[in-house]
Amino acid sequence: MQINVSQLLKSVIGTERTYTVESALNIDNQEVTFTGNARLVKTDRGILVTGQFSADILSECSRCLSRYLQHLDFVIEEEYVPTMDIVTGTDLPLPEDPGTFTIDNHNILDLSEAVRQYAILNMPLKPLCRPDCVGLCISCGANLNVTKCTCTAPVDPRWEKLVEIKSFDS
Incomplete structure (x- = not known):
């Protein structure tokens, strides 16, 4: 140039x-x-x-x-x-x-x-x-634009008891 x-x-x-x-x-x-x-x-x-x-x-x-x-x-x-x-x-x-x-x-x-x-x-x-x-799965690293992963979302330990109550009601 x-x-x-x-x-x-x-x-x-x-x-x-x-x-x-x-x-x-x-x-x-x-x-x-x-x-x-x-x-x-x-x-x-x-x-x-x-x-x-x-x-x-x-x-x-x-x-x-x-x-x-x-x-x-x-x-x-x-x-x-x-x-x-x-x-x-x-x-x-x-x-x-x-x-x-x-x-x-x-x-x-x-x-x-x-x-x-x-x-x-x-x-x-x-x-x-x-x-x-969408980015990458935080657990397995799969490219979420290409494939769906089967990982379960991690539960925040501060909310664990609430999740247990919710699953008990269902």
Whole structure:
């Protein structure tokens, strides 16, 4: 996801370029293909990147532990600052914020790290293979989405006497 922005850096503030990008990135030790559109706008400090991206990531359900494809749609918005003056070729001071994205000395803007970070931020904390996932049986570990188990539900010891009274009445 590298874009040469030398001409855009020479342009006046407010100049825009739009790119369609597709690239594979490594997230959680798996190759994930990202597709999207990026809009680059020249600012007084550098280049503002806004874009809509999507990908399908292999995830594990937090209830039943099944593997499934999690679809992600997310928007990025980051400003990239150059490390070298485009006119004079002199080095510019690095930004004070260590999280700032930079344009390298060859005027290449690399979207990969920003897209990777935004994808990780947009992944669900408790991924579910489907909204009505039942999960696993707490006794035998059977996947209750696939099969019904014959385990009896454990009785809370505080309610044992009440269960005995109820079974005596029936």
